[in-house]
Amino acid sequence: MNKITLFFVLALIHLASCQNSQKTLPPVAQTPVDTVKAKPANIRFGLDLDTYQVQQGEIQKNEFMASILGRYNVDYTTVDELVRNSLDTFDVRSIRPGKKFWVLSDSDSANAPPNFFIYEKDKLEYVVFCMGDSCYAYTGQHPTEVVTRTVSGVINSSLYQAMDDIGMGPALALELAEIYAWTVDFYRIQKGDHFNVLFEEQLVDGESIGIKNILYADFNHSGESLQSYFFVQDGIGDYFDETGNSLKKAFLKAPLKFSRISSHYSKKRFHPVLKRNKAHLGTDYAAPSGTPILAVGDGVVSHSQYKSNNGNYVKIRHNSTYETQYLHMSKRACKVGDHVRQGDVIGYVGSTGLATGPHVCFRFWKNGQQVDHLKEKFPPSIPIHEENKAAFETTKSHVRSMTDSLQVNPVGSPNI
Numbered sequence: 098m099n100k101i102t103l104f105f106v107l108a109l110i111h112l113a114s115c116q117n118s119q120k121t122l123p124p125v126a127q128t129p130v131d132t133v134k135a136k137p138a139n140i141r142f143g144l145d146l147d148t149y150q151v152q153q154g155e156i157q158k159n160e161f162m163a164s165i166l167g168r169y170n171v172d173y174t175t176v177d178e179l180v181r182n183s184l185d186t187f188d189v190r191s192i193r194p195g196k197k198f199w200v201l202s203d204s205d206s207a208n209a210p211p212n213f214f215i216y217e218k219d220k221l222e223y224v225v226f227c228m229g230d231s232c233y234a235y236t237g238q239h240p241t242e243v244v245t246r247t248v249s250g251v252i253n254s255s256l257y258q259a260m261d262d263i264g265m266g267p268a269l270a271l272e273l274a275e276i277y278a279w280t281v282d283f284y285r286i287q288k289g290d291h292f293n294v295l296f297e298e299q300l301v302d303g304e305s306i307g308i309k310n311i312l313y314a315d316f317n318h319s320g321e322s323l324q325s326y327f328f329v330q331d332g333i334g335d336y337f338d339e340t341g342n343s344l345k346k347a348f349l350k351a352p353l354k355f356s357r358i359s360s361h362y363s364k365k366r367f368h369p370v371l372k373r374n375k376a377h378l379g380t381d382y383a384a385p386s387g388t389p390i391l392a393v394g395d396g397v398v399s400h401s402q403y404k405s406n407n408g409n410y411v412k413i414r415h416n417s418t419y420e421t422q423y424l425h426m427s428k429r430a431c432k433v434g435d436h437v438r439q440g441d442v443i444g445y446v447g448s449t450g451l452a453t454g455p456h457v458c459f460r461f462w463k464n465g466q467q468v469d470h471l472k473e474k475f476p477p478s479i480p481i482h483e484e485n486k487a488a489f490e491t492t493k494s495h496v497r498s499m500t501d502s503l504q505v506n507p508v509g510s511p512n513i
């Protein structure tokens with residue numbers, strides 16, 4: 098059943114149950130006659146609007162369902178029944194000023210109470226209130242169209258600003274930041290970084306209602322092109338670089354090769370040195386003094402210093418979300434601003450600061466909060482499987498042909 102047929106069927110179902118008069122069925126449902134060119138039906142909300150008297154309005158401040166419907170000669174008993182019967186579908190108390198509504202009445206009788214009151218919840222969804230022998234409501238969605246677009250931009254201050262400059266809302270910036278969360282530190286974004294994004298946008302009546310999916314992006318960061326391709330593997334859609342590696346990165350489970358956990362993350366534990374209960378927002382790994390401490394992921398060193406409690410410690414920013422911190426080192430082996438790779442030695446186990454014996458207190462930061470890394474669910478970092486490589490290559494060339502055909506506008510101007 099195609100979309101249009103479905104509309105007619107839905108329209109018929111609702112007409113059949115909402116009518117309080119013997120309205121004839123819309124002519125669109127009849128078998129088309131070749132000789133007579135039928136006027137295209139004005140279908141909206143699953144109803145043929147040409148068969149009704151249609152009045153449109155906008156909800157005003159302090160306006161309620163009862164006051165609006167009252168203006169259209171709907172009596173209070175009907176409003177009350179409608180409100181009660183539609184509670185499961187839509188609570189009429191949540192109608193908002195500024196939203197559009199439509200009132201549909203029989204086209205042949207003036208001032209007759211309406212058959213339908215339609216409230217547009219947002220650009221996609223609407224609620225149809227039926228007033229007839231029985232009163233009730235149902236929700237519907239406007240038909241949507243998906244278009245593929247490409248946009249390019251240059252970053253001068255932030256990714257959000259760059260998207261704004263080319264007339265794109267923050268949604269695309271957020272999606273892009275999410276894709277590159279593991280590879281680009283958006284706090285250290287460079288002026289002149291640029292991007293090219295191929296994405297699907299959802300439209301209703303030719304107006305954008307949001308981004309459906311990013312199919313491909315090329316983010317040029319500090320002169321390096323970072324490509325990402327959307328590909329569904331094992332039923333999960335993910336982004337991969339041109340060689341088929343996931344853009345997500347896994348962290349090492351621990352900052353030491355061989356170690357044992359001597360104390361877990363806890364909001365409340367008895368501190369061995371302070372002799373009182375204190376939150377322990379890290380995981381202690383005990384190991385002999387001088388054991389190399391490894392960076393658990395790629396990143397940039399943000400702190401490398403000595404402090405009375407932490408002793409010698411190092412903090413690494415991995416991306417816009419995650420940071421890790423390593424305390425009580427006997428010696429530090431990196432300085433602020435160093436780019437470190439996963440597994441690089443950043444210092445050595447010691448007992449400097451507030452520590453009873455040699456260990457690393459490993460602290461894991463997520464969005465500026467210390468969390469228990471052993472309880473965190475990290476995204477998988479699985480590359481394209483051998484058996485999917487051919488399909489991935491096909492996706493890549495398909496995406497490239499789409500960007501080639503769509504890339505006709507100069508940088509900064511969106512095109513459809």
Ligand SMILES: [Zn+2]
Binds near residue numbers: 360377457
């Ligand atoms: Zn600790």
